[in-house]
Amino acid sequence: MDRRAFLKVAGTLALAGISLPMSWGLETVWAQDFSHCPTHAPDNGVQDAISKIEEPAGGEEFLKVRFFDRDFNDDVYLPDNEMPLLLSSVIRFERIQRQIGHGNFCLAGFDDALACARSYAGIGPFSSREIDFLENLFQRPAGDYGFMGKKTVSRLTWQVPPGKTVKIEDTGQYLYKGRSEALYQDIRKKIGTQAVLTSGIRGVSKQFLLFLNKAVQSRGNLSMASRSLAPPGYSFHATGDFDMGEKGFGPDNFTEKFTRTRVYNRLSSLGYIQFRYGPRNHLGVRYEPWHVEVKG
Incomplete structure (x- = not known):
């Protein structure tokens, strides 16, 4: 997704009445190279660095941990048609956090987020497509994109x-x-x-916001995002x-x-x-x- 495509998505959201928050730091995001595809390989500099490392036990598994913020050939990306849902969901969670305060948001469950969004016109209710997107992301085994930690929260509706x-x-x-x-x-x-x-402590809503922001920063690369932050349902911040x-x-x-x-x-x-x-x-x-x- 190149910069032009990203801006097109942002424009579409704006026409739908969803503004991009200044706190998002989009100038930094747009300054990155947004080109990607499922077979996008690490750049030459990273390849050179990797080639100089003595292969440890675990091989590529360890290299992915060491170069967590790089693309790898088998990384899993969010489909382009779901990028607008990623962006709009982040915006709603950001608005909810501002509305109820950072501390309260840390304890908020998913149902709390849905109720808050419905209650404030400045946030707007989550659409059915956004809810389906978030439910599917929560239910999908994180091992599909390389996160091998155990699930700590089994239900989307779990509350602190x-x-x-x-x-x-x-x-x-x-x-x-x-x-x-x-x-x-x-x-x-x-x-x-x-x-x-x-x-x-991080409830489901907080972990969603953190992970979705990582997915935006990684241009939809879910594998890269999960190397930096546990996907929703997998964070030990929920348990202690x-x-x-x-x-x-x-x-x-x-x-x-x-x-x-x-x-x-x-x-x-x-x-x-x-x-x-x-x-x-x-x-x-x-x-x-x-x-x-x-x-x-």
Whole structure:
């Protein structure tokens, strides 16, 4: 989908009364090369880099984790005729998040999103085609496009259990009471206030928005999107995991640069902290040194 086709989609949405939000950063998206097809291979620079790597156990599986933001020959793309549904769904979820607030949106279920969209004219109800698109995406096995993690939420209508969460001061995030909260508080006690919670509980709607945004950034490449972020229904943020970062480090907390911070070094030195997705994991997911595993 080239830039002209993308703009055509955006224009179609605008005619339908759906405006593209400024917060989306479309200038950055449009600056990318939007050309793709199911057989689009990695560029020569990546091919050269790959050829210099000693093939580890797992072969191409590991290379996909290492070069998570590149195209591979067998990547699975969203059909071009579903790109308008991808874009319009992202816009509606963005509007819902602005309407109810980021913290509340983290706990919102899919039914909550549908009800909110129906209630506010500025959002507009999800169309039947959008709902079908989202249901199909949720139900489709993520292994089809290379994500090998297990499904943590089996029902599209699943809700974060009421009364079992706690809002973490100064973060806008929620954690589950019990193991998650206790582990977080222990980390803060031992590392200090430089250790910050960057992402806690995510309901179905939040995970949809994050994954769909990744799918937009990857030009509809679902495999690439799933190497960076769990598809809806597969996130351990729904069951207790959380992300930690260093205060003032901003978006770099979600990159490998985080491993050079004091907070990461202290987390690692604690000994009992487990990270869900290691550098050579076999789940088809990039290395996430910020993602703290909370065992059930």
